[in-house]
Amino acid sequence: MINGSESGPAPASSGNPSASGAVLDLLGLLAYAELGAFFRLADDAELAPSLADKGELAGLAATEYAHYKLLRDRLEELGADPQAAMEPFVEPLESWHTRTTPQSWLESLVKVYVGDGIAGDFYRQVAELADARTRELVSGVLSETERAEFIAAKVREAVADDPKLAGRLALWARRLVGEALSQAQLVATQRPDLAAMLVSEGADSEVGDLAAVSRMFARLTDSHTARIQAMGLTT
Structure with a gap:
């Protein structure tokens, strides 16, 4: 569910070693993803079949918005314009959501859990190669325990009934998952600074080391099976 244009990273204040192009791309991408998640979860709350479910999803939406504000504030702290940092990812992310429009409330829940989940795995892997402050922030905003437990339980319940x-x-x-991995590959190849970060620990750190990027994406599928099993779905 991620992608980006070939435009350069958002401007940052010079002299701040944390404000690398890769970090700004990562934070800008994640900030817009969290903002989008807030709106989608709010919409899902309106479609929920019970007041209890509406309340749960509204709470999850509020959490996503709080995460967005943390990322926005960090971008400002780094001297970047949050809107400029997010802008390259607006059209691609919205395009991904258009191609994966759910046809039911259950499909929307699975999309949040699986689609956002594998995107979060990607963000975490990229952040592992960033500075400590970025790693800590990304890890915090991508915590999905509460959301995962709610969605898995709801899907299991529906599958048990039907x-x-x-x-x-x-x-x-x-x-x-296929759509998300495809989009993640695009962002890794179209945003040079992020691609350089992904392969920075390898012997060959040239941007465009597709073999290293491909190995990273192969690791992203590991948690997919666990999510499918948690929802009680067939593999």
């Missing part, structure tokens, strides 16, 4: 849903939702989850 077992035929399992296969259809599993197919939907696989589609989401």
